[in-house]
Amino acid sequence: GDSWGIFTFLCAALCNLPALPALNCSEELGTSQSIQKTYDLTRYLEHQLRTLAGTYLNYLGPPFNEPDFNPPRLARAERVPSATVDLDLWRGLTDNARLAANYRAYSRLLCYLRALDGQAGTAELRHRLGHFCSSLQGLVLSIAGVMSSLGYPLPAGPVGPPAPPGTPVAPNDFLKKMDDFWLLKELQTWLWRSAKDFNRLKKKVPPAVVTLRLEAKGF
Amino acid sequence: VSPAADPAVISPQDPTLLIGSSLVATCTVSPESHLRAEDLYWTLNGRRLPATSYTTLGPTTLSVALTRLNGSKQQSGDNLVCHSRDGGILAGSCLYVGLPPEKPVNISCWSKNMKDLTCKWAPGNEGETFLHTNYTLKYKLRWYGRDNTCQEYHTAGPYSCRIPKDLALFTPYEIWVEASNRMGVAVSDVVMLDILDVVTTDPPPDVHVSRVGDLEDQLSVRWSSPPALKDFLFQAKYQIQYRVEDSSEWKVVDDVGNQTSCRLAGLRPGTVYFVQVRCNPYGIYGSKKAGIWSDWSNPTAASTPRSERAAGGCDPKGGEQNTTLRRELKQFFGWVKKHAYGCSNLGIKLYDQWRVWLQKSHKARNQVGKDPST
Numbered sequence: 119g120d121s122w123g124i125f126t127f128l129c130a131a132l133c134n135l136p137a138l139p140a141l142n143c144s145e146e147l148g149t150s151q152s153i154q155k156t157y158d159l160t161r162y163l164e165h166q167l168r169t170l171a172g173t174y175l176n177y178l179g180p181p182f183n184e185p186d187f188n189p190p191r192l193a194r195a196e197r198v199p200s201a202t203v204d205l206d207l208w209r210g211l212t213d214n215a216r217l218a219a220n221y222r223a224y225s226r227l228l229c230y231l232r233a234l235d236g237q238a239g240t241a242e243l244r245h246r247l248g249h250f251c252s253s254l255q256g257l258v259l260s261i262a263g264v265m266s267s268l269g270y271p272l273p274a275g276p277v278g279p280p281a282p283p284g285t286p287v288a289p290n291d292f293l294k295k296m297d298d299f300w301l302l303k304e305l306q307t308w309l310w311r312s313a314k315d316f317n318r319l320k321k322k323v324p325p326a327v328v329t330l331r332l333e334a335k336g337f
Numbered sequence: 338v339s340p341a342a343d344p345a346v347i348s349p350q351d352p353t354l355l356i357g358s359s360l361v362a363t364c365t366v367s368p369e370s371h372l373r374a375e376d377l378y379w380t381l382n383g384r385r386l387p388a389t390s391y392t393t394l395g396p397t398t399l400s401v402a403l404t405r406l407n408g409s410k411q412q413s414g415d416n417l418v419c420h421s422r423d424g425g426i427l428a429g430s431c432l433y434v435g436l437p438p439e440k441p442v443n444i445s446c447w448s449k450n451m452k453d454l455t456c457k458w459a460p461g462n463e464g465e466t467f468l469h470t471n472y473t474l475k476y477k478l479r480w481y482g483r484d485n486t487c488q489e490y491h492t493a494g495p496y497s498c499r500i501p502k503d504l505a506l507f508t509p510y511e512i513w514v515e516a517s518n519r520m521g522v523a524v525s526d527v528v529m530l531d532i533l534d535v536v537t538t539d540p541p542p543d544v545h546v547s548r549v550g551d552l553e554d555q556l557s558v559r560w561s562s563p564p565a566l567k568d569f570l571f572q573a574k575y576q577i578q579y580r581v582e583d584s585s586e587w588k589v590v591d592d593v594g595n596q597t598s599c600r601l602a603g604l605r606p607g608t609v610y611f612v613q614v615r616c617n618p619y620g621i622y623g624s625k626k627a628g629i630w631s632d633w634s635n636p637t638a639a640s641t642p643r644s645e646r647a648a649g650g651c652d653p654k655g656g657e658q659n660t661t662l663r664r665e666l667k668q669f670f671g672w673v674k675k676h677a678y679g680c681s682n683l684g685i686k687l688y689d690q691w692r693v694w695l696q697k698s699h700k701a702r703n704q705v706g707k708d709p710s711t
Contacts, residue, residue, distance in 0.1 A: 179411035180383030181418070189426045190344075239412070241491055291351040291414060292429030 149267040150323050156260040157316035163253055164309045170246050171302045177239040178295050189296055198230060198300055199223040201307035208311075213319060214270045220312055221261045222273050227308065228254050230301050268323075344370045345419050345427035353433040353519040356408050356467070363400040364419035364428060374399040376422045381432075382410050406434045408467030435467035437521030441496070441514040444528045447535045447629045450565040451621075454504055454532060456487075457497040458514045461523060470518040474498040479509045479529065506532050506622075536618050537629035538563045541575065541597075546612045546639035553606035553642050559598045560614050563631070566621075574617040577601070578633065582609040607643025611636040 175183035199222070208216070231251055262272055288294035345366045354360060364379070366372045374393040379386040379401045392400045399419070409415050414431030421427055439461025446456040456474055474487035487498035510532070514525040541560040549555040562573055577590040577599055593599050604610065613633035621628060 177411060178413050179416055181380070181416065184383055241495065291431040292347075292416065292418075295413065295416070295429075295431070 149264070150320065152260070152264050152267050153316055153320045153323060156257070156264055157313060157320060159253070159257045159260055160309055160313045160316060163250070163257060164306070164313065166250055166253060167302070167306055167309060170250050171306065173243055173246060174234075174239070174298070174302065177243060178298060182295060182299050187299070189299065191300065198297070198304050199226050199308070201304045201311060213268070213322070214265075216315055217261060217265050217268075217270060217319075218273045220308075220315065221258065221265065223308055224254060224258050224261065227301070227305050228258060231305070234298060234301075264319075343367065343428060344372075344421075347417070347419055347428045347430040349430065351414065351431045351433070353435075353468075354406060355520065356434055356436055357405055358434075359402070359404045360406065360432070361400055361402050362417060362430065363394060363398055365395075365398045366427060368397070370421075370427070372421055372427075373397060377427070378420050378422070380416075380418045380420060382416050406432070408436070408465070409434045412467070412469045433468055433519050435518065435520060436462065436465075438462070438466055438470050438516035438518055438523045440523045441472065441516050441525040444512060444514060444525060446512065446528070446530060447537045448504065448532050450538050450563075451504065451506065451532060451536055451569070452565075453499055453501045454510075454535075455493050455497060455499045456512060456514075457493055458525065459496060460516065466518055466520070468518040468520060470516055472496060472498075473515045473517070474512065475515060476500065476510050476512045478505055479511055481508075504532050533621050533624055534626055535629055536621050538566050538616055538618050538631050540631045540634040541614045541616050542634070544612070544614050544634045544637045546610070546637045548639070548642055549600065551642055553644055554602060554604045556601045556604060556610060556612070556639055556641060557598065558601060558612055558614065560634070562597055563616055563618075566618055569618075569621060572620045574619045574627070575599075575614055576617070576630070577612060577614050579610050579612040581605065582611060582638070604641050606641050609638055609640040611638055613637070 172183075181187050201223075211219070228251060231247070231254065234247060265272060288297050345364050348363050348365075349360075352360070362379075364377055366374075366377065373396055377399045378388070379391070379399075381403070386401055386403075390402045392402070394400050401417075403417075409432065414433045416429055417432055418429040419427045441458045441461055443459045444456055445458075446454055448454045458472070458474075460470070460472070472490075474490075475484050476487065477484050485500075487500050489499040489501060491497060492499040508531075509529050511527050511529055513527045516523045516525075541563055543559075543561040545559045547557050547559075549557050558577060560575075566573075572595050574595070575593040575597075577593055578587040579590075579601060580587045590599065590601070601610075601612075613636050615633045616631045618628040620626070
């Protein structure tokens with residue numbers, strides 16, 4: 119129930135401490151636990167997003183908050199990383215490539231989320247958004263930790279946002295609402311798929327640390 | 338397959354309109370979409386608009402007439418959308434229908450221990466402008482020109498702001514609030530105040546309520562003066578309020594003056610009382626004016642002694658259960674006294690608090706199990 123949610127959020131908060139590099143964090147925890155933590159965080163974020171998206175879409179108003187709403191992705195440069203992929207292709211990637219894709223996607227998604235209209239909606243909505251961004255930041259750091267502990271290099275280059283120059287930030291308010299809708303939708307799909315990715319990764323990595331501990335206790 | 342240009346263009350795009358006004362909007366499809374005016378329809382906030390309000394202005398342009406618009410359904414704007422026959426979205430426009438703000442009113446401010454200044458206000462027209470309205474608190478020292486803007490909002494409710502530092506104590510401030518939204522700006526009247534006139538402080542700490550020997554009708558209340566203001570010359574004024582545990586009616590003792598102790602008299606024997614104290618930093622820096630009362634301290638409970646001789650007829654209903662519990666607890670605390678505390682006062686205090694808790698949970702249990710037919 120809620121207890122693992124709180125626990126994983128605490129982990130996310132811990133990973134947010136600026137003084138603590140993700141590297142140290144995961145080395146102490148062990149790779150397997152690091153992956154487990156990342157998985158838990160993903161599930162927690164999925165849960166949080168449901169409430170956040172509901173509130174935000176209500177703020178955008180109908181038809182955005184209607185369950186069957188499915189607007190076109192209008193002709194604009196692909197800004198938000200699309201979660202739609204060929205599943206076979208996705209599964210065929212190496213762990214490294216898949217983790218890197220996750221890392222890059224969430225870093226960019228985080229930037230877009232942070233840019234959601236700061237003046238928007240009620241204080242409650244802004245507060246929820248802020249809270250979600252903190253948790254998402256925790257996820258990004260957590261993935262970095264997993265990559266480090268598996269010996270993979272972090273993706274280089276500007277993971278940062280925005281659009282290639284020349285692409286306007288949504289040219290009108292309605293298109294901006296559409297962008298916001300798609301951001302939340304893609305985020306939802308990414309989290310859903312990442313959970314599966316981390317679950318599969320967890321099974322690949324032997325829980326070596328756990329075994330050691332048992333032996334030490336004389337079991 | 339995404340077309341190079343947007344499939345359609347709506348005009349006006351994202352207009353701001355006064356409540357009750359009318360609007361004619363047009364949707365022009367791009368030539369690449371191969372659609373015509375008769376293939377289009379409009380929705381507003383997800384609801385299809387009647388075809389009777391449409392007018393074809395050209396082969397690729399359809400207009401819609403909206404009359405007597407109500408305030409926007411959501412502050413992000415009403416969604417006016419141009420659709421193709423199959424329901425697909427071609428273009429949209431956000432309508433901001435509302436009112437300009439009215440002058441914010443009822444500005445009141447207070448300073449906690451002269452360290453900061455918090456102000457709150459009320460929006461003019463009961464807040465409903467249907468548009469996102471921004472409030473900015475501004476202030477300046479009376480005889481120095483520069484306007485300052487408050488930065489920390491919502492510290493004491495949605496219409497509040499806090500100025501955390503650099504307060505001038507002996508110069509009056511001018512304070513006002515500006516409200517602005519898409520339709521206009523409104524500025525409140527200017528309030529002039531002296532920080533020293535609106536000082537408040539923390540509730541008095543260390544409130545202790547104890548019996549006065551065996552006196553059945555009295556309790557002694559003691560507290561400390563709020564530490565934050567101890568360095569400033571001021572005459573604190575205190576107020577005490579107390580009530581019987583079963584009642585919601587507070588009795589206020591007003592003339593406590595400057596002391597940090599007081600005796601409550603005329604109380605009922607064998608009764609549990611809740612007591613709270615608050616402080617007013619009266620006369621800061623020699624001023625003759627009152628400040629602002631602090632919050633009440635957390636309630637402290639105590640009970641007056643009950644004489645051992647049967648008082649007759651005073652026991653509340655359910656007294657039997659009470660007596661058994663009382664006996665058990667007395668035995669328990671007797672043990673505690675012997676083995677833990679040496680101070681009988683403490684024992685009684687704990688017992689009183691226990692009794693309060695027991696009464697409460699007893700009541701709660703009664704209420705839960707209450708027979709609806711009673």
